[in-house]
Amino acid sequence: MKIAITGGTGFIGKYLTHYFLSQNHKVYILTRKPDAYDSDDNNLKYIGWSVDSISSLRDKLEGMDVFINLAGESINNGRWTEQQKERIINTRLQVTDTLLKLFKDLNDTPKLFINASAVGYYGTSLNKTYTEKDISTSDDFLAKTVQEWEKHASIAKNLGIRTVYARFGIVLDKQEGALPKMVLPYKFFVGGKVGTGKQWLSWIHIKDVVNLMNFIMHNEEIEGAVNFTTPFPIQMDGFGKTIGEVLGRPHYLPAPSFALKMILGEMSTLVLDGQKVLPNKAQQLGFKFEFPTLRETLTDIYRT
Template structure:
């Protein structure tokens, strides 16, 4: 297959690219920079720059994956940064739709990144893709806006999948290295109340679920890209300590994190219990459905 990826040099994009090339697919990474590569099957295409026409290099694309957007962890959520978080996603997705409209032969599917933040925060509810009500916090509103832009691809006759990512676990990227560091320094402990839910997923299952969505034409709309066994933050920390054989004793109180991170503290102090119902219904087999197994693979 010929697969186009925006945000292909990022965390998830790199993992996908590696898997696609291993399976002998051709990968076209859209980048603002004029990059070159000697690697067989990998191509860079300029976009979002003056005069660039990426559609000219994307003929007969089978799959389009949109992962572009400023990181939520890139700094304190000032008014300016929140605007950039939203605008970067909207701008990129509008350009994806423009490109798709220009292509004479449309891809069979658009996979658009999203997040479980759609559901808002709760300590009591369980959420599946059947839940259509969204939260009212900044993250939820950002996701709603992002998804609405992506769904314009349906009007072009393109099956559209919204991968609602949970907390993605990886040894080098994402939130896990920052969460593990205190334990390595013998200062790990419960973050906030410890009662907030954490819907996690191993990076291998992110890749696996996206590949699953590509090859299963019955999958469309949102798909919760999370493991089937979410845990509360206290259990998450205790499992890190167990796998690393380190103590779990020094708590990080909510008030201190709010003072340090401001509104961005919602990423660690609040959460939601999200279940991958569509993955289950379509017979996806998780490589890692238990947190201990996922952390053992990553940290040892």
């Protein structure tokens, strides 16, 4: 296959690229700084682009089988000032809209468009369980951002392109993403309950992200929202206890909600609130998680 990825130099993109190359696919990374990367693999190409210039790249991007859009300002990049919130949503919408313009210009449109999304779509709750069938009515910042993002991406369906919204939970990896920050207090023997500890954490091993992406690419009946979370979400206190047990560290020093709100502002919702999200669509279609439980996941990540 020929696979184009925006955001391909980021955390998830790097794992996907490595896997696709191992399967002998051709990978095209769309980046603003192509000269910063070098590859001796003939199946990997870095293509310079911006939201203002992509139409000039049409010839280079004809005949792609799959487009994967992972681009967007990080939600963990400092306090959520009004300016930062604008960047978070605008970067996502601008890239998505630019890709849609490209698709309209192509003579040979891709067969599949996978647009990144997030479980923040559902809003937060301590007692509800969400699946892909649930329609969000939440109006918090993250929910509204994801709702708008998916609305823009959905235009690809009108072009006859199979479209999938990859609703990511917390993606776990040893070096990147949220896990290193969550584990750090335990390494210094000061780990403990965050907030009430009752908030739900819907998560997935980075290896299962790759596995599920591959599963979607090879199963043409899959479209619409797909939850990238394991079947076993866990409450934050249980998450911390499992970290402590796997690393052989205590779980005793709480981080109270009021302190986190003072430090992080509105961004504290990322650790103080959550949602219990299940991957019903993937499971119903036969996907098998390699690492379904948190203990299996952390043991795999920290075994070396």
